[in-house]
Amino acid sequence: xxxxxxxxxxxxxxxxxxxxxxxxxxxxxxxxxxxxxxxxxxxxxxxxxxxxxxxxxxxxxxxxxxxxxxxxxxxxxxxxxxxxxxxxxxxxxxxxxxxxxxxxxxxxxxxxxxxxxxxxxxxxxxxxxxxxxxxxxxxxxxxxxxxxxxxxxxxxxxxxxxxxxxxxxxxxxxxxxxxxxxxxxxxxxxxxxxxxxxxxxxxxxxxxxxxxxxxxxxxxxxxxxxxxxxxxxxxxxxxxxxxxxxxxxxxxxxxxxxxxxxxxxxxxxxxxxxxxxxxxxxxxxxxxxxxxxxxxxxxxxxxxxxxxxxxxxxxxxxxxxxxxx
Amino acid sequence: xxxxxxxxxxxxxxxxxxxxxxxxxxxxxxxxxxxxxxxxxxxxxxxxxxxxxxxxxxxxxxxxxxxxxxxxxxxxxxxxxxxxxxxxxxxxxxxxxxxxxxxxxxxxxxxxxxxxxxxxxxxxxxxxxxxxxxxxxxxxxxxxxxxxxxxxxxxxxxxxxxxxxxxxxxxxxxxxxxxxxxxxxxxxxxxxxxxxxxxxxxxxxxxxxxxxxxxxxxxxxxxxxxxxxxxxxxxxxxxxxxxxxxxxxxxxxxxxxxxxxxxxxxxxxxxxxxxxxxxxxxxxxxxxxxxxxxxxxxxxxxxxxxxxxxxxxxxxxxxxxxxxx
Numbered sequence: 001x002x003x004x005x006x007x008x009x010x011x012x013x014x015x016x017x018x019x020x021x022x023x024x025x026x027x028x029x030x031x032x033x034x035x036x037x038x039x040x041x042x043x044x045x046x047x048x049x050x051x052x053x054x055x056x057x058x059x060x061x062x063x064x065x066x067x068x069x070x071x072x073x074x075x076x077x078x079x080x081x082x083x084x085x086x087x088x089x090x091x092x093x094x095x096x097x098x099x100x101x102x103x104x105x106x107x108x109x110x111x112x113x114x115x116x117x118x119x120x121x122x123x124x125x126x127x128x129x130x131x132x133x134x135x136x137x138x139x140x141x142x143x144x145x146x147x148x149x150x151x152x153x154x155x156x157x158x159x160x161x162x163x164x165x166x167x168x169x170x171x172x173x174x175x176x177x178x179x180x181x182x183x184x185x186x187x188x189x190x191x192x193x194x195x196x197x198x199x200x201x202x203x204x205x206x207x208x209x210x211x212x213x214x215x216x217x218x219x220x221x222x223x224x225x226x227x228x229x230x231x232x233x234x235x236x237x238x239x240x241x242x243x244x245x246x247x248x249x250x251x252x253x254x255x256x257x258x259x260x261x262x263x264x265x266x267x268x269x270x271x272x273x274x275x276x277x278x279x280x281x282x283x284x285x286x287x288x289x290x291x292x293x294x295x296x297x298x299x300x301x302x303x304x305x306x307x308x309x310x311x312x313x314x315x316x317x318x319x320x321x322x323x324x325x
Numbered sequence: 326x327x328x329x330x331x332x333x334x335x336x337x338x339x340x341x342x343x344x345x346x347x348x349x350x351x352x353x354x355x356x357x358x359x360x361x362x363x364x365x366x367x368x369x370x371x372x373x374x375x376x377x378x379x380x381x382x383x384x385x386x387x388x389x390x391x392x393x394x395x396x397x398x399x400x401x402x403x404x405x406x407x408x409x410x411x412x413x414x415x416x417x418x419x420x421x422x423x424x425x426x427x428x429x430x431x432x433x434x435x436x437x438x439x440x441x442x443x444x445x446x447x448x449x450x451x452x453x454x455x456x457x458x459x460x461x462x463x464x465x466x467x468x469x470x471x472x473x474x475x476x477x478x479x480x481x482x483x484x485x486x487x488x489x490x491x492x493x494x495x496x497x498x499x500x501x502x503x504x505x506x507x508x509x510x511x512x513x514x515x516x517x518x519x520x521x522x523x524x525x526x527x528x529x530x531x532x533x534x535x536x537x538x539x540x541x542x543x544x545x546x547x548x549x550x551x552x553x554x555x556x557x558x559x560x561x562x563x564x565x566x567x568x569x570x571x572x573x574x575x576x577x578x579x580x581x582x583x584x585x586x587x588x589x590x591x592x593x594x595x596x597x598x599x600x601x602x603x604x605x606x607x608x609x610x611x612x613x614x615x616x617x618x619x620x621x622x623x624x625x626x627x628x629x630x631x632x633x634x635x636x637x638x639x640x641x642x643x644x645x646x647x648x649x650x
C-alpha cells in the first residue's frame with residue numbers, strides 16, 4: 001500500500017490538477033443532478049406499514065447555554081467527535097407516518113414548507129413517498145414544541161392535513177395553553193417564544209384538537225406513554241402490531257451524539273432537566289433490556305435504531321437500510 | 326412512566342386487538358404503499374458530485390467456513406449483536422457514481438437486474454437518481470469478484486453501460502484471467518466459481534477492458550491505491566477535488582459489524598487473509614488518524630462514514646443523512 005500515505009491524501013488534489021485528460025469525451029459531460037434523494041424510509045412493524053419522513057435538519061450554534069450543566073468546551077468536543085460542523089450541532093427532524101390498515105397516522109409535523117433552507121421538507125418528502133396529506137386521518141403530537149407542531153399549518157395558515165383529527169397530550173395542552181403559565185415565563189425568552197408559538201399555531205384551531213391521556217391508545221395499536229421532563233406533557237408511543245413493536249420516543253433525548261451518550265447532560269430545551277434525565281435513564285434502560293427498535297425524532301434519518309448501554313451512557317446502533325421492503 | 330414496562334411492550338398487541346375503533350373513518354383507508362424509497366444518496370467532495378447507489382443486500386448464512394479463523398459461535402454472536410437476522414449476516418452492495426464535471430465514473434457494479442429478489446437494483450436506483458446508464462463514461466472495477474463486475478452486463482448479456490470505458494486493476498486481471506491459475510484452483514469450489522464468473526462476464530468483452538496500475542489516476546482526481554489481500558489486485562481509490570477527500574475503500578473490509586470491529590477475522594472471501602488483515606490495519610490506522618470520509622461497498626447504505634480505533638479493532642461512525650444537498 002505504498003500510495004496510501006498522508007501525502008496521497010493531502011496532495012491528491014495537486015496531482016489531479018496537473019493530470020491530463022485520460023480519455024477523449026465520447027459524449028457531453030453529464031450535468032450535476034444537484035438534488036438530494038427524497039427523504040423517506042419504509043418499514044414494517046407487524047402488519048403496519050411505517051414511513052419515516054425527513055423534514056430536514058438545522059445547524060444550531062453551541063453557546064454557553066446550549067448544554068446547561070456542562071462547559072461549552074465539553075459540548076464542542078462532543079460535537080466535534082461526532083463529525084459535526086465546527087462550533088455547531090446538526091439537529092434533524094423526522095416525523096413518522098403509520099398506516100395501521102384502517103388509519104393513516106402522522107406523529108409530529110416538523111416545519112411548514114419554506115420555514116428554512118434546509119427544513120420544512122415534510123410535505124414534499126411525503127408526496128415523494130406517495131402519501132397524500134389529505135389522506136392523513138390523524139396527527140398525533142408528542143408535545144407542543146415548534147418543531148413538532150408548526151407543520152400543522154401551511155405557510156398561508158391553512159390546515160396542512162385538512163381531513164385529520166389532531167391529538168395533543170392533555171398535560172402539555174394544559175401547561176402551554178395556560179395564560180397564567182405564560183405570564184409566569186415572560187422573563188425567559190425561550191419559554192416566551194414557546195408560549196407565543198403554541199398560540200400562533202393552535203389557538204384558532206383549538207376546537208379541532210382532541211386531548212389524549214397517557215396509558216391509553218391514541219389510535220389502534222398506538223399507546224401513549226408518559227415520558228415527561230422535556231416538556232411537562234412530553235409523550236412517547238408504543239406501536240404494536242402482531243409480534244412487532246416499535247418505540248416512538250419523540251424527544252426523550254435530543255441528538256443522540258450528545259445527549260444519548262451523555263444522558264445526564266441538560267439540553268437547553270428541557271423544561272424540567274432532572275425529570276428529563278430520569279426519564280431518559282428509565283426509558284433507555286428498558287429499551288436496551290428489551291432490544292426495542294426506537295424511532296427518534298432527532299436521530300439522523302432514517303432515525304431508527306437500537307439503544308445499548310455504553311459506560312455511564314448509551315449508544316445508538318442505527319438500523320441497516322433495507323433497499324427493498 | 327407507569328406504562329413503559331415490559332408488560333406494555335409484550336402485551337401491547339393484545340390491548341390493540343380488543344380496542345374499539347377510536348374514530349369513525351371519514352375517508353377510505355389508505356392502501357399500503359408497499360414500496361421502498363429509491364436507494365441513492367447524493368453528496369459533494371470538493372466540486373465533484375457523488376451518488377451512492379444501493380444495489381440491494383443479501384442474507385448470507387453463517388457457516389463454519391464463513392469466518393475461517395474463529396468459531397461459528399463467535400461469528401453468530403457478532404451478527405446477533407449487530408441485530409442481524411438469526412443465523413445470518415446481511416451483506417449490502419453499494420456502488421458509487423462520481424461526476425467529476427468532465428467524466429461520469431461508476432466504481433463497481435453490483436448485480437444485474439433480477440439477479441435476486443433483493444439485489445440487482447443498481448439500474449433502477451440510478452434511474453431514480455436521474456443518472457442515465459448511457460451517460461456513464463467509465464466503469465472502474467476495484468477487483469473482479471462477482472458482486473463488483475456482474476452488473477457490467479444486462480440479463481441478456483448486453484453491455485449495461487454501452488458508452489463506458491471499462492477499467493480493471495492490472496494485477497487482478499492477470500490473476501483471474503490466467504488459465505494456469507484457474508487450473509490450480511479447480512479443487513476449491515468458491516475459487517472455481519470466481520474463475521468461471523470472470524470468464525462468463527469478461528471474456529467476450531476483454532478487448533473493451535483497459536487495465537490500470539496502482540498509484541496512478543484512473544480518472545481525473547481518482548487515484549488507484551493498492552489494498553491487496555481480499556484479492557491479489559484489490560484496489561481502493563482516493564477521490565480528491567479542491568480540499569475535499571474521500572476514500573472509496575471497496576472491500577478492504579466486508580461488513581463492518583463483523584470485520585471492521587474484528588479486523589483480524591478472516592472472512593471466507595479473502596484470497597490472502599493475512600495480507601488482507603495487514604491491509605485493513607494499515608488502511609484504517611491511516612484513515613482514523615486522518616479522519617477520512619470512507620465509502621464502503623459493504624457498509625449499510627448510504628455506506629459512508631468515518632472509522633475510529635476501538636480497542637483492538639475499529640468502529641464505523643455512519644454519516645448523518647443530509648436531507649438537502
